Amino acid sequence: MKKKKIIGIILALFTLCITANVSAEELTSDFIDLSKLCVVKEENKMAVKFELKKDIDLTNANATMNISIRSTDYQFFGSSCFDGVCETDGMIIVPNTTTCIATKVEGTTIKDTALTSGMTLAQYYEMQNESFATADILVEIFLKDKNYDYETIVYNTKENKVESVEKGHDLTSELINTIETKYPEWPIGAGETNEDYILFIAVQYLENEEVGMTKTIEIQNWQQKTLEEMMEEVDAVFGNKEIEVSVGENSQINNKTLEIIKQNGYIASINGYSNDEERNVLYMWTFDGSKIENTDLNVDLNVKIGESTNKEKIVSLVANEQKALVLEFGHHGELPKGTQVKVNVNKTFENGKQVSLYYYNDKGELEEVVKNLEVKEGYVEFSLEHCSEYVLVEEKEKSNNAQTGTLNIPFYSTLAIGSVIGIAYLIIKKTKSY
16 A cells, blocks of 8 residues: 555656735636646656646647757757647647646757757756756747637746736738638749738749749738728739749740740739849730730740841941840740740940830841830830741931921021011012113
8 A cells, every 4th residue: 555655746746836826916817728738847848737728729730839958048958839839949749628628748860050969958957957947948838719819928937937828910921811812823933021021922834834823912001901901902002913933944935835824814923033033024024914915835935135147137227326235035926925035235325315116137237116215224125926036126216406396497497587678668669760
């Protein structure tokens, strides 16, 4: 009998769960009972337990537990739970239950570059002459319900108390879910959020193709807006026909993509970037789906700026005093109707200058395609029906000294007035003679 009693006492001490002290400010939680929050520690093992006040699915990303150690003012361990299992540097198992959650850190491998690779928690503390049982360990519990209300409860295991309870509403997650529910064909592929704006990239990939169509959603001053107000801006983005297209390394747009652009009436833009670190936009193609007729085309989107096969011949056809910039398109032949091309010309022409576009034909001559194109922000934009070699030529400025009709008006006016006076004098003189 005494033996069983001793074993019972040892087991009780081994799994002792000290309930949390609640501070004088009486921290409260809408999610869990803070008085029942406890931590069990045994050498390099730890279990955290609490009871939920409301029904929360702990098997998905709404239940997250982060464990960090700050005994040396450097947090080197953290883990987040998804689908019931937490796994980053080590593994934490979250039971599938809605009444109690328990986590265990056991033989965790530290992969932080600041520490020795492959070292376990227990080994680290031996080296630092610290005991796992007495280290200053923070347990951060993050819970979020289906209404996107969340709480972050921070528990200090050394002082055995709840340090803080932060409550809030995860508006960005709610916004993403609302967008993807309303526009399932446009899942959010990437995003960035700061205090001033939210930026989301919605991506639609074509099946078995290296082509992605994207819509950019940017919401300024989002923290001052409601979900409904932000969705009005989102709806405006999806309501217009403008999309950006990424075509992969081959830089081609094929007939399948053109057909989708035509069927949906998209205005599709495709950028060509420089290969340096700055990644400047060298050229931009725009295809208007409402104008496309023939989609049985594969368009090579590459554009050489300042270089072409017949550069010397083309430049020789331009007057010496005129600036010129040759263009050679990778595609040859017909283009979809309504095609626009925008080319970076800032190294050749100044903003505000007027340029003309010429086509270098099979006879070795320059044919004027369009004139009076204005350079704006370093770019020139024009329509194209087919591709080959072209040249942009700066138009000559009209001289102020040119003898135009306007400039000679005073001379001719004086001559006319003098003639009238002379004729009148002769008439008067002849009349007097009678």
